[in-house]
Amino acid sequence: MTDETLTRIAEALERLRPPPASPPDWRAAEAFVWHADPDRLDPVPRVNRVELDLLHGIGRARDTLLQNTRQFAAGLPANNALLWGARGMGKSSLVKAVHGTVAREVPGLALVEMQREDLPSIGRLLTLLRAAPVRVILFCDDLSFSHDDQHYKSLKAVLDGGVEGRPENVVFYATSNRRHLMPRDMIENERSTAISPSEATEEKVSLSDRFGLWLGFHPCTQDEYLAMVRGYCDAYGLEIAEAALRAEAIEWQATRGSRSGRVAWQFFTDLAGRHGVRI
Template identity: 75%
Template sequence: MTTRDLSRIADALDRLAPAPLPAPDWTASAYVWDTDPDRLVPVQKVNRIPLHLLLGIDRARDTLHANTRRFAEGLPANNALLWGARGMGKSSLVKAVHGDLEKTGLKLVELQREDIHTVGRLLTLLRAAPHRFVLYCDDLSFSHDDAAYKSLKAVLDGGIEGRPDNVIFYATSNRRHLMPRDMIENERGSAINPAEAVEEKVSLSDRFGLWLGFHACDQDNYLAMIRGYCDAFGVTIDDASLRAEAVEWQATRGSRSGRVAWQFFTDLAGRQGVTV
């Protein structure tokens, strides 16, 4: 066998069993999980709003903050599902809570919905790290033919290894049970044993010990959000003008939410030449 043949065999073995990935750079406070190849990509600046500017969701804010603070201190804490109306600050709250507590050394890792099936590999990496992590998945939901939720079920509760002690899982979703209502109804109507079929589909949400509901805001809260942003960033506008312009903005969007409030404020700040 020639040297060239041996080299070719060695290259083939490297492709079959690649060298271990280098240890992540743990100097950042936030990361995005990338699977091509598996690695944690540091995020130098997280896109978030300060915690004190999230208005109208006081109970959810205080509950999630307390749960996360206990986890950061090494105390027992629950996985959390933030569900409900779109644009009401679910993902903003997760990022803001982390921002308020990152001085404790807590790190945030974002897992994309389409990479849920790789969560086991990610947890193996985090388990060995000398840090505590909030593992966060935004807009989590599953369709009728999606089996990825089974990977997550075993990780959250029920698998042999389970969730590492240094990892907590937070997810946001517009759906309380992470699956469309019509899909649950279809399962109930077509299965041989309807109760068992539905139970299999909704049992994932039961693995979250903390459920936080977000509901559409009324006009007073919508205006209060905008006023809070104006005061925080030094944008000046009288109450009558703010109300008239904000209500018109809301009408053109066809909805009223924290996201719409921030979008109006961004437009207002831009018109006044104020940097946000």
């Protein structure tokens, strides 16, 4: 194959390559969603969030993440954060609520959400964000990896250890039901079958170590669950006798077999609809 032929092939491949993503109008919205193939940031006209003071039972995590975000928005050092633990306890709601609170205090703080499936494109996204005139919370909800999933390798160098590293104007927040982002049986299997068990699991477990903040979320008590429901009623002006509210809320969580912030909101949604209250 001649040099001329190789040049023509290279030029053809270059023409097929999608053009770099153009920067969005950062003034168009306070939040954006990243899509790959083709690369683009779509503005979100209205963020689906609840107010920070409606999140009960997670006071320590709330205060820690709020302080970290305020430091970041002010241009001070801040850590990447992993919010892990019980499902439905407000991990993603907290990220969105904290962003909304701090964005009102310090203009110029954007929220960019990316899907786990798009992690291989995170390098291209960070190149785009590095030149942004705003500070960005990069958010990935429900981050976890299966046995044969190699997407975590795309994330490791970005969090810590890459030559370029994380841009100064970007912080990474992720939520997961798993503390180490990997199934426990996957980690145990690696340990039991590898020649060097510690080395076999080091690469996978070390991903969560690259988050400076680990914020744990645990199942709520009945009192916390009822406080969540009462908080929603007060916030939206739904009037109901305390005894009736308590009985209905407990019956609802009993039929679901669990208590969480998500169950509390689902009950309140049903209650509001029956009482003709818009939310």
